[in-house]
Amino acid sequence: MKDFLQIIFTTQFGYSVLRVTTPILFAALAALVSDRAGVINIALEGIMLITALTGVLFSTWFHSAWLGLLMAVIMGTLTGMLLGYFHLKLKTNVILAAVALNLLASGGTIFVLYLIAGDKGISSSLASLTLPKITIPLLDKIPVLGPILSGHNVLTYFALLSVFLMHYFIYKTPMGMRIRAVGENPEAADSVGIGVKKTQFIALAMSGMIASFGGAYMSMGYVSWFSRDMTAGRGFIALAAEAMGGATPIGSFLASLLFGFFDALSNSLQLLRVPAEFVQMIPYVATVVGLVLYTAAKRNQYQRMLIKIGRQLEPEK
Amino acid sequence: MPDDAMLRMEKITKVYPNGIVANNEVDFSIRKGEIHALVGENGAGKSTLMRILFGLEESQKGRILLNGTEIKNESPHIAIANGIGMVHQHFMLVPSLTVAENMILGVEPKKGLRIDLQKAIKDTRALAEKYNLAVDPLAKVQFLSVGIKQKVEILKALYRGAEILILDEPTAVLTPQETKELFSELKLLKKQGNTIIFISHKLHEVKELCDRVTIMRNGRIKGTFNTADVTPTDISRLMVGRDVILEVEKDAAKPKEIVLSVTNLVMANDLGQRAVKGVSFQVRKGEILGIAGVEGNGQRELVKGVTGLERIAHGEVTILGESINRKAIKEIRNLGTCHIPEDRMTYGVAKEMTIEQNVLADKYDSQDYTGRILTKPRAIRDLSQKLVEEYQIKCSSPLQEVGMLSGGNIQKVVVAREFSTNPQLIIADQPTRGIDVGSTEFIRNRLVELRDEDSAVMLVSADLNEVLELSDSLIVMYEGEITAFFEDASKVSEEELGLYMLGIKHQTPEEIGGIVYEK
Numbered sequence: 150m151k152d153f154l155q156i157i158f159t160t161q162f163g164y165s166v167l168r169v170t171t172p173i174l175f176a177a178l179a180a181l182v183s184d185r186a187g188v189i190n191i192a193l194e195g196i197m198l199i200t201a202l203t204g205v206l207f208s209t210w211f212h213s214a215w216l217g218l219l220m221a222v223i224m225g226t227l228t229g230m231l232l233g234y235f236h237l238k239l240k241t242n243v244i245l246a247a248v249a250l251n252l253l254a255s256g257g258t259i260f261v262l263y264l265i266a267g268d269k270g271i272s273s274s275l276a277s278l279t280l281p282k283i284t285i286p287l288l289d290k291i292p293v294l295g296p297i298l299s300g301h302n303v304l305t306y307f308a309l310l311s312v313f314l315m316h317y318f319i320y321k322t323p324m325g326m327r328i329r330a331v332g333e334n335p336e337a338a339d340s341v342g343i344g345v346k347k348t349q350f351i352a353l354a355m356s357g358m359i360a361s362f363g364g365a366y367m368s369m370g371y372v373s374w375f376s377r378d379m380t381a382g383r384g385f386i387a388l389a390a391e392a393m394g395g396a397t398p399i400g401s402f403l404a405s406l407l408f409g410f411f412d413a414l415s416n417s418l419q420l421l422r423v424p425a426e427f428v429q430m431i432p433y434v435a436t437v438v439g440l441v442l443y444t445a446a447k448r449n450q451y452q453r454m455l456i457k458i459g460r461q462l463e464p465e466k
Numbered sequence: 467m468p469d470d471a472m473l474r475m476e477k478i479t480k481v482y483p484n485g486i487v488a489n490n491e492v493d494f495s496i497r498k499g500e501i502h503a504l505v506g507e508n509g510a511g512k513s514t515l516m517r518i519l520f521g522l523e524e525s526q527k528g529r530i531l532l533n534g535t536e537i538k539n540e541s542p543h544i545a546i547a548n549g550i551g552m553v554h555q556h557f558m559l560v561p562s563l564t565v566a567e568n569m570i571l572g573v574e575p576k577k578g579l580r581i582d583l584q585k586a587i588k589d590t591r592a593l594a595e596k597y598n599l600a601v602d603p604l605a606k607v608q609f610l611s612v613g614i615k616q617k618v619e620i621l622k623a624l625y626r627g628a629e630i631l632i633l634d635e636p637t638a639v640l641t642p643q644e645t646k647e648l649f650s651e652l653k654l655l656k657k658q659g660n661t662i663i664f665i666s667h668k669l670h671e672v673k674e675l676c677d678r679v680t681i682m683r684n685g686r687i688k689g690t691f692n693t694a695d696v697t698p699t700d701i702s703r704l705m706v707g708r709d710v711i712l713e714v715e716k717d718a719a720k721p722k723e724i725v726l727s728v729t730n731l732v733m734a735n736d737l738g739q740r741a742v743k744g745v746s747f748q749v750r751k752g753e754i755l756g757i758a759g760v761e762g763n764g765q766r767e768l769v770k771g772v773t774g775l776e777r778i779a780h781g782e783v784t785i786l787g788e789s790i791n792r793k794a795i796k797e798i799r800n801l802g803t804c805h806i807p808e809d810r811m812t813y814g815v816a817k818e819m820t821i822e823q824n825v826l827a828d829k830y831d832s833q834d835y836t837g838r839i840l841t842k843p844r845a846i847r848d849l850s851q852k853l854v855e856e857y858q859i860k861c862s863s864p865l866q867e868v869g870m871l872s873g874g875n876i877q878k879v880v881v882a883r884e885f886s887t888n889p890q891l892i893i894a895d896q897p898t899r900g901i902d903v904g905s906t907e908f909i910r911n912r913l914v915e916l917r918d919e920d921s922a923v924m925l926v927s928a929d930l931n932e933v934l935e936l937s938d939s940l941i942v943m944y945e946g947e948i949t950a951f952f953e954d955a956s957k958v959s960e961e962e963l964g965l966y967m968l969g970i971k972h973q974t975p976e977e978i979g980g981i982v983y984e985k
């Protein structure tokens with residue numbers, strides 16, 4: 150127990166929470182934008198996997214991490230569009246199409262990796278590059294906060310910034326309002342000439358784009374290689390985070406942070422002699438427990454509301 | 467007189483994929499600055515015609531001329547650009563957005579990247595003033611009453627530059643007073659040069675408001691007249707091809723013992739507000755208790771409480787002496803309750819399933835239709851055939867998908883299923899909303915027949931004519947409370963009822979207490 154506390158109350162642990170939250174946060178924001186438009190994107194897992202590999206391959210070929218990132222983002226956007234094409238044009242069920250994409254991504258990335266790197270597990274034979282870490286001047290001199298907040302990968306900062314960008318986009322811009330309108334009452338949107346399918350298509354493309362930052366981070370920041378199924382369910386955890394966050398950017402951020410905490414915990418606990426299999430289970434158990442607690446709290450809230458309403462028989466003020 | 471038409475629809479033909487001819491060579495034209503009524507039974511094709519005009523559907527044949535030039539309204543966007551606006555029966559508003567945000571949706575004024583909300587608010591105010599349509603630009607739509615929402619819809623169309631306004635049964639959800647207000651607003655709009663197409667079932671409204679009327683039946687135009695030259699009876703005859711008696715003939719009720727007893731019932735709405743505020747009433751065998759009220763005054767939540775669809779917050783509901791507070795819907799039904807839901811497409815039918823499957827939905831587990839392992843297809847077929855005949859459901863066979871039927875026939879499927887179980891208690895929630903005259907008459911008569919066979923009927927309806935015609939006694943709900951009780955519904959006038967429905971008048975607790983027959 151003492152060891153356990155020693156692990157949590159360190160600046161390294163705080164640093165690592167932010168580090169592991171990054172991909173979940175990107176994916177949660179990606180889930181948010183499509184969910185708000187009424188087309189839930191469960192292909193985030195696959196999109197992150199595809200873009201993680203894309204980033205590794207193109208950074209190797211172009212000798213530039215930034216071009217690798219750019220290609221990953223293009224690839225992610227295209228995959229989001231592909232899902233949109235399946236669902237909105239060919240009228241496949243969006244869940245089934247996304248499951249297919251996830252399976253394709255899992256097998257497809259290994260296949261491509263084998264073709265190019267000659268290895269079915271890891272891309273270590275490729276000289277891929279990583280995106281830079283940024284030391285924030287002044288901040289890094291502050292004790293405790295400095296080691297936690299400074300020195301992260303550039304994408305970690307971009308993820309944090311994205312929370313506010315998404316907030317601004319969804320609540321303040323015309324497109325954001327249209328996305329909300331389409332998700333809430335598609336007929337109303339249609340009747341004022343907003344193309345429902347077009348808006349949903351844009352939302353899915355954006356979703357793919359945002360998720361691709363998460364994917365690129367996995368292979369060009371979190372670690373410096375691609376390995377098979379390296380996203381390890383983060384795309385699904387993100388969906389849970391978005392739901393727990395009430396489909397708002399700030400809420401999704403807080404929920405992502407919570408899941409990031411457990412993810413970091415499972416990493417740190419491997420230092421103690423807890424069995425690795427048990428430790429690896431933690432983030433997923435945390436997801437299930439989190440969702441159960443969230444639902445129970447909602448239910449409880451409903452019960453309390455009923456009781457409250459039942460009690461005050463006098464007219465409301 | 468081809469020249470005086472502002473808008474002309476020529477030889478419009480629309481055949482749906484299921485083979486139903488909704489519009490058959492329809493010619494329809496309107497003049498500038500008139501209020502033109504479009505009347506017809508449900509399924510007559512008037513909605514389809516208007517949906518084509520507004521670009522929500524495409525016709526296979528025909529063309530639309532606006533001021534002599536052909537226009538192609540392939541989407542609502544283009545229709546709006548051509549100056550055509552539509553106020554739908556089901557409001558096309560986004561509940562979580564404010565009035566101003568709904569106004570600008572799709573044509574947002576911008577300031578840099580963001581929406582210029584200040585301009586939106588200013589514009590909404592200015593427009594509301596110009597047309598005397600009082601709305602608060604900052605109010606969230608989900609908290610507005612139906613009447614105000616309708617004003618927002620009209621403003622929305624005007625904001626987009628509509629000169630021709632299509633109103634799809636705008637008075638269906640309004641009180642007499644609100645209707646009067648709407649009419650004066652529409653007359654003001656007309657005075658300012660706008661043209662209005664007014665779809666309605668209510669012929670006296672057509673007479674009162676409109677300059678001309680076009681009558682449709684079975685996808686064809688039956689004629690266009692100056693409203694001054696025709697009587698409601700004439701119109702009605704052209705609409706349904708016979709004289710419809712909308713009065714229900716019934717004898718005096720002979721109420722017996724109490725079936726439904728509601729005591730101090732409190733219900734919450736979706737927003738967690740108290741929607742039903744401690745109401746008590748009882749319904750007896752052999753009577754119809756009407757519940758009148760403007761929509762959104764707790765009737766929906768009351769029905770949900772009585773039918774077990776939502777949890778009861780406080781109070782008690784008993785059916786035949788048994789408390790249903792903790793009972794599942796199935797158990798409540800087994801007590802002999804049936805329910806005609808307000809929203810038939812959500813709660814009434816599964817529209818992708820056949821008529822047969824739909825009428826079986828509440829009795830599939832009865833031994834009459836299911837053996838030990840498998841269903842009994844022959845018994846089921848007999849049942850569905852019998853019900854289709856008995857309830858005069860217009861369909862190709864009981865195996866037709868319910869979604870393919872017209873509104874009136876869908877409602878008959880619901881009613882056939884619900885009434886075929888020998889109900890002790892019938893909860894009828896807006897049983898004839900938006901359906902044709904023939905089906906309406908049929909369902910109303912059936913309700914009276916069942917009353918005479920000793921069922922207890924609780925009738926919730928926003929249609930004043932319906933509650934007044936059918937009910938034996940009547941209560942009025944206003945803001946979640948019962949504000950009036952009339953032991954004899956036939957002695958109440960529409961005007962008087964309207965005063966209670968709008969909360970202008972309120973009976974004393976003693977008078978209202980008359981609805982509880984025994985404690």
